Amino acid sequence: MIGASVTGMGLICSAGADLPACMETIFKGGQAPQIPTRMGEDCASGFPVFQIQDSALACLPAGDDLSLSTAMAIRASKEALEQSGWSIKDLHKYRVGVALGTTVGASLNFLDFYKKYKSGRVASLTSVKKYIASNPAERVSREFGLSGPVLCLTNACTSGADAIGAALSWLEQDVCDLAIAGGCDELNEVAITGFARLMVASTAQCRPFDLNRKGLNLGEGAGVVLLEKPGLLRDGGSRCMGKVLAYGTQSDAYHLTAPQPEAVGLKKAVSVCLKKTGLKNSDATFINAHGTATKNNDLVEGTVLAEMFAGIPFLSTKGYTGHTLGAAGAIEAIFTLHSLAHGRLPASRGFENFDPSVGVKPITDNMIIQGDYALSFSLAFGGNNSVLLLSGTN
Amino acid sequence: MEIFLNGIGAAWAGGGARELEQLLDTDTPQKDWGEAPTDALIAYVPQAKMRRMDHFTRLVLLSAYRCIEDANLVPDALSGLALVLATGHGPALTTFKFLDSLTEQGPLGASPLAFSTSVHNIPGAVLAMTLGTPCPCTTICQLIKPVGSAFEMSICWLKDRRSDAVLVTVCDELSEVMDSIYNCLAKETGQSAPLRAEGAASFLLGRKPGPNPIGKLKFCQAANGVPPNRLASILGESPTIAGLELAAATSRFKRNRTASSELIIEASNAISILALGD
Numbered sequence: 124m125i126g127a128s129v130t131g132m133g134l135i136c137s138a139g140a141d142l143p144a145c146m147e148t149i150f151k152g153g154q155a156p157q158i159p160t161r162m163g164e165d166c167a168s169g170f171p172v173f174q175i176q177d178s179a180l181a182c183l184p185a186g187d188d189l190s191l192s193t194a195m196a197i198r199a200s201k202e203a204l205e206q207s208g209w210s211i212k213d214l215h216k217y218r219v220g221v222a223l224g225t226t227v228g229a230s231l232n233f234l235d236f237y238k239k240y241k242s243g244r245v246a247s248l249t250s251v252k253k254y255i256a257s258n259p260a261e262r263v264s265r266e267f268g269l270s271g272p273v274l275c276l277t278n279a280c281t282s283g284a285d286a287i288g289a290a291l292s293w294l295e296q297d298v299c300d301l302a303i304a305g306g307c308d309e310l311n312e313v314a315i316t317g318f319a320r321l322m323v324a325s326t327a328q329c330r331p332f333d334l335n336r337k338g339l340n341l342g343e344g345a346g347v348v349l350l351e352k353p354g355l356l357r358d359g360g361s362r363c364m365g366k367v368l369a370y371g372t373q374s375d376a377y378h379l380t381a382p383q384p385e386a387v388g389l390k391k392a393v394s395v396c397l398k399k400t401g402l403k404n405s406d407a408t409f410i411n412a413h414g415t416a417t418k419n420n421d422l423v424e425g426t427v428l429a430e431m432f433a434g435i436p437f438l439s440t441k442g443y444t445g446h447t448l449g450a451a452g453a454i455e456a457i458f459t460l461h462s463l464a465h466g467r468l469p470a471s472r473g474f475e476n477f478d479p480s481v482g483v484k485p486i487t488d489n490m491i492i493q494g495d496y497a498l499s500f501s502l503a504f505g506g507n508n509s510v511l512l513l514s515g516t517n
Numbered sequence: 518m519e520i521f522l523n524g525i526g527a528a529w530a531g532g533g534a535r536e537l538e539q540l541l542d543t544d545t546p547q548k549d550w551g552e553a554p555t556d557a558l559i560a561y562v563p564q565a566k567m568r569r570m571d572h573f574t575r576l577v578l579l580s581a582y583r584c585i586e587d588a589n590l591v592p593d594a595l596s597g598l599a600l601v602l603a604t605g606h607g608p609a610l611t612t613f614k615f616l617d618s619l620t621e622q623g624p625l626g627a628s629p630l631a632f633s634t635s636v637h638n639i640p641g642a643v644l645a646m647t648l649g650t651p652c653p654c655t656t657i658c659q660l661i662k663p664v665g666s667a668f669e670m671s672i673c674w675l676k677d678r679r680s681d682a683v684l685v686t687v688c689d690e691l692s693e694v695m696d697s698i699y700n701c702l703a704k705e706t707g708q709s710a711p712l713r714a715e716g717a718a719s720f721l722l723g724r725k726p727g728p729n730p731i732g733k734l735k736f737c738q739a740a741n742g743v744p745p746n747r748l749a750s751i752l753g754e755s756p757t758i759a760g761l762e763l764a765a766a767t768s769r770f771k772r773n774r775t776a777s778s779e780l781i782i783e784a785s786n787a788i789s790i791l792a793l794g795d
Contacts, residue, residue: 165619165620165623165624166624167624167625167627168624226636226637229607229637229658229659230607230612230635230637231606231607231609231612231613231694231695232612232616234616234619234620237613237616237620237694238620240694240697241617241620248698248701248702248705251698251702252702255660258658258659258660258661260659261659261660261661272666272669273659273661273662273666274657274659274666274669274670275657275658275659276655276656276657276658277607277637277638277656277657277658278637278638278654278655278656279636279637279638285655289655289670289673292670292673292674292677292679293673295673295677296672296673296676296677298669298673312619312624313615313616313619313632316619316624316627316632317615317627317629317632317633319624320624320627320628320629320632321629321632321633322629372653372654372655373651373652373653374600374641374642374645374651374652374653374654375645375651376642376645376646376648376649376650376651376652377646377651378646379633379634379639379642379643379646380633383651387651388651391651395679503638504633504636504638504639504642505636505638505639505641505642505654506642506645506646507638507642507654
């Protein structure tokens with residue numbers, strides 16, 4: 124068996140509380156990032172972000188022991204399950220795994236507790252208990268009473284793509300029959316301040332691949348796909364919306380925070396996908412680039428796009444969602460699948476001026492596409508490069 | 518497909534895998550073993566490369582290099598390798614170091630180095646860098662069965678031929694903050710404060726036997742329950758203590774094995790059954 128069927132997709136981010144709402148916002152041109160409103164005094168100021176809207180917050184499950192990251196993951200999982208047509212009761216007849224990627228969602232970032240602890244004051248354990256009870260993969264599995272494997276991947280910004288790749292391996296190796304896979308991450312003071320201090324956050328709308336780029340905007344959200352062994356479609360009666368065909372991943376072993384400049388790792392991840400499927404570079408209808416709008420990222424991706432995919436349309440969707448960290452790879456896989464299924468791509472928001480050092484330019488207008496395959500790139504701290512090869516047909 | 522266990526390594530307060538095994542074989546009472554020394558890493562990694570490494574990363578590297586050495590391999594011979602790292606809490610000390618810089622210096626003075634090195638996949642990336650091995654590399658962070666999930670992922674990667682070998686390392690470190698948290702949580706439920714432990718354990722899995730194979734991995738399944746863990750009652754608790762227990766049991770198996778001997782481990786909070794043999 125090669126590949127896994129996608130029978131449901133769920134999404135929440137600043138562009139909307141579900142997949143249709145997000146796509147509507149995006150094809151209308153998107154919204155500008157805003158100065159965050161939920162952060163405390165410990166947050167670096169002056170850096171706009173793509174924060175989920177209050178109306179979307181109101182849609183989320185609530186609880187003192189539930190983090191925002193995991194609440195978004197549960198919400199997106201429910202949307203994916205509803206779309207697939209599976210009832211929870213029927214799912215319980217199968218081995219259903221949960222693989223989710225995150226960064227903030229599994230970090231010891233309970234700042235309010237920590238400040239009181241350090242000052243010798245009595246600190247409430249509420250945020251600590253929330254951290255312990257809210258590991259995204261563990262919590263989603265418990266939420267739906269599932270019995271399959273559980274995996275929480277923390278590979279920084281490739282986590283969401285890696286989780287989908289891990290679920291694909293599970294299905295291909297018969298570890299489980301179905302898998303909820305994706306990623307989730309919320310904005311917090313630690314992430315915003317950390318990226319600001321690394322001097323890679325922009326004080327304006329991010330401009331992926333643009334000559335005048337000034338860095339990234341952070342965002343938050345969750346993206347989840349329901350993956351099935353293709354044979355299960357007959358039993359479940361669910362509708363196949365596309366396939367995850369292959370996953371390639373490679374660590375550069377080069378630098379803690381910068382990608383290898385000749386893109387050796389990213390090229391390797393791409394080649395793993397192509398080799399597995401027997402497809403050629405020219406079979407790609409488009410590329411969903413990682414496109415963070417940091418200089419290092421854009422130069423490396425530009426190298427791969429120019430050398431391996433010359434003439435093939437590409438875009439970055441970070442201009443609509445911001446960089447959602449551990450959720451990004453999953454959210455962008457969903458955008459890719461949606462675009463293949465609906466035959467149209469949104470413009471790469473934020474791009475205006477060609478950068479000769481990057482050597483390629485993303486699409487600047489919404490466009491009609493026709494084709495079966497696309498690639499989604501994810502790059503991360505630690506030199507991680509992960510690629511998903513996706514199909515819009517069964 | 519056959520999967521071989523080709524090497525083991527560990528780094529904890531008392532030494533390596535052999536010393537862990539001795540813990541299992543004696544009636545050692547529980548005590549506070551404290552922080553694991555990592556000075557021995559100098560035998561494997563140049564001092565200049567160790568300069569900015571945090572304690573968690575040093576533990577990971579020391580355990581991993583001991584595992585490679587146990588397999589009678591040198592890093593240059595590790596072709597087709599992948600790295601899988603599993604942890605319960607990640608690099609806690611570095612995370613709290615960043616929070617210290619943030620709360621003490623404010624957002625404008627927060628340490629970018631502490632932020633970047635607190636990212637959970639950095640220790641695995643540093644291992645790939647020091648080994649000089651660009652390769653698939655993934656990090657798992659969860660409190661329930663992190664060790665079993667790491668083995669499950671590694672076996673999938675071997676079976677789908679993503680790599681020829683996987684170096685699995687599990688690690689958690691002590692921190693005053695986490696000790697305090699677990700003490701408070703225990704107090705809330707009327708339990709005595711648990712003794713905490715730190716350490717790393719590594720396992721080199723391969724699709725082919727290495728120069729010094731320990732045995733074939735016959736069956737591995739991540740458990741759903743949380744059975745009692747013997748080593749935790751001696752060494753202390755940690756989300757990845759099952760990895761240390763597995764290293765201890767494997768070390769004993771390796772020394773005492775006969776042609777037909779088989780190791781079956783059931784008493785761990787992460788590995789339900791792991792059988793080794795011919």
